[in-house]
Amino acid sequence: MGKSKFTDRQVATMVPKYFARDHNAPKITRTRIYGENGDKILHLEINVNRNRYEGEMEYALAAMANVCQYAQRPFDKFVLIMETDSRQLETEKIVAKAKCTIDHYVFKRVKYDRWLKKCLSVTEL
Numbered sequence: 001m002g003k004s005k006f007t008d009r010q011v012a013t014m015v016p017k018y019f020a021r022d023h024n025a026p027k028i029t030r031t032r033i034y035g036e037n038g039d040k041i042l043h044l045e046i047n048v049n050r051n052r053y054e055g056e057m058e059y060a061l062a063a064m065a066n067v068c069q070y071a072q073r074p075f076d077k078f079v080l081i082m083e084t085d086s087r088q089l090e091t092e093k094i095v096a097k098a099k100c101t102i103d104h105y106v107f108k109r110v111k112y113d114r115w116l117k118k119c120l121s122v123t124e125l
Contacts, residue, residue, distance in 0.1 A: 041079055050089055
């Protein structure tokens with residue numbers, strides 16, 4: 001008997017529950033699962049506090065990795081839109097390879113520096 005596997009709908013409802021467990025978690029404004037160019041994507045939009053900016057990106061990606069490791073059909077990408085409360089900071093879009101991110105956060109097989117270089121791309125919107 002292996003790990004139980006969840007449908008996309010179940011995964012989409014589990015992500016906000018994961019965030020609700022931690023009062024320091026960023027506020028989720030949108031959760032979507034969709035396909036694009038043959039890739040299965042989990043899309044999350046969060047409001048970030050400029051004082052905890054870096055930690056909120058990593059928290060959100062770790063949450064996505066922890067929940068999505070149980071999906072029936074694996075995800076290809078995680079898309080994270082970080083909307084800030086500060087005028088000095090731009091809204092950022094983070095695209096992370098799902099398998100690599102799960103290997104980094106869940107299984108600890110990928111070191112942080114390698115994960116940043118190989119698995120992550122950050123663009124300003």
